[in-house]
Amino acid sequence: MKHEVREEVGGFVVAFEGDVDLQTSPDARKVLLECVGRGKSVVVDLSGIGYIDSSGVASLVESFQTARKGGQNLVLASVSDGALRVLKLARLNKVFTICDSVEDGLAAIG
């Protein structure tokens, strides 16, 4: 899994590429929590995600909760069908704000 972080006006955009699973989710978690820790809202771009498992979902949830505690937001953008299936299994599709694109995501956190 690769990741890329860029800073936009409204907050960070974190893009992952590859699979977020037991092997890679600790890295994903670290990246996300660092961004949240810098006090800005986050758009997580999932367009490059092939597979995300429960540990990946757990990283998203943890980051989301941390952001909320700090009065920030964390939204998901460009969620692939596979990732959406997993989010639905966890009934998290109603918890996260899911945007069609990164632009929509930035608008949502702005």
Next chain:
Amino acid sequence: MTPNMTLDPATKAHDVSAFDHLELLSEMGRDFTSSQDMAASLVKAVTHITEYVQADGGALFLLDESGENLICEACVGATEITGLTVPSDQGIVGRSVQNHSAEIIRDVQNDQNFYNKVDQETGFTTRSIICAPLRVKDERIGALELINKRSEDGLFSDEDLRLLEAMSASAGLAIHNARQAEALVEQEVLARELELAAEIQRSLLPDARDDDFPVHGVNIPARTVSGDFYDYFELEDGRICFNLGDVSGKGMNAALLMAKTASLFRCLGKTIHQPGRLMALINDEICETSTRGMFVTMIGGIFDPRSGIVRIANAGHEPALFFDHDGACTPFEAEAPPLGITTFLADGDRYPENEFNIGKGSFYIFTDGVTEGYLEDGSELQVEGLTKILMDGRDKSAAARLNDVVDVIQSSGKPIRDDTTLLCLEQKSGPLVTESVEITQKITVANVDQAIEIISLEIPSQPDRLKLVRNFVTQAAGFCDCSDDVTQDVVIAVDEALQNIIRHAYGNRPDGEIKLKLCRTNVNFIVLIQDFADTIDVTKIKPRDLNDLRPGGLGTHFIREVMDEVSFLTPPEGRGNLLKLVKRIA
């Protein structure tokens, strides 16, 4: 022998004694009561009377159901007019019926009401008539008419008329009684049919089981047949399917829909083990064919005695109650409409499900006939009253506790106002891990034997192998022509199961051994995953409560959600864990 039988017929009527008369009447009465054939009895009665009064002919007319026509039901001598229909306000016979009076017409040709069509058609000459109404109290039944006295002048006497009047009154009563008896027989037939329907309904309820079986139920219909039902049955793998439902309305139509719903559950429940999906299929069937406006509220579920896990779906039914070992109560409210209302479900192709571990608690499902049941003081039992009875009886057996509830409702002195049905699920002994796993293994090993092995794999317990396994499973599922959705689900389940082994069974140790075997049957894709870590306590594997947003612990929930069957078998080497995952592919 009747004393006057030998007398000259011409003088007989005048010498009639009260005894003869009574004898004739009682004979007529016996005829009507002993014979199943009313028409034959009528002919016999008319023959007796005609003979007794010495007339050329006699006819008995009965009013039809509408009361608008008089139909000749029996006739002797003179001309055959059986079946002749006259408007009930015409003719001499009609006049007699309308006026409730007996008449003697010595010269019919001068009577403006005389119906002469029969004479014209047959060439018979009617000279005189006596006619008397048949009635019971104010109810008009018909009339009895005699034609032409067998004497030289052919005229009837007043005495003849009085005799006919007396016999008509008796004949009227006899016919009335015979009709009532017929109606009673019909009622009895209907009652018997209803009783047979109730018997078939009772046969749809499961037989009561021993006290140590986890499910018990009771059903008391408010009428002969019931709109409520409950059922439970064991699956081959040892799990138990159960349900309780309430059809809207009462009576025969509700009973028929109950029979249909209960049968669908039993039939489909044997192959579909996800309550939410099962109920959605039943819903489709009922929506497709149900009478408009009828619906069924139902809770369906599946219970695994090995792990203690209960999974239910509630379609518009009263909240079910779960009391944990300490008596704390959790209600399970309906999150979807009753069956038969709409095929559009918020969760797509299934009713929403709830899952919990029963531990040593008790789970109750009941119909509103229970909570709305009357108490002795005229108030309703309500959920509070029900809770109290169940809690007071917590040391009794489940069956005894359910009977306590029924007793309270039945002892109010009032008739039960609605069908009353309760079901209890509990496992006082706790989960049955060891015994049941053996049973499961016997069955599942047999099933796996029939399966074709696709491919096997051994990996070390290292997270970086998961991606390889996912690709491997994807390829194998494709090899078995699994759809993309099925493949995606199997990949999720295998990945999560391996994660659990790596993290929990081996505690992130990298040198653990994991064996994976992929098989297929005609209908299923089967994954067997074996590890060699310490045997885990399956009762402690609890899917996470989805209302709780803490990270982690999701994997088990994912596996159960996406697979049709998840079970732990006893591994062949006697150590470690063997997990079997089954996904339907056809």
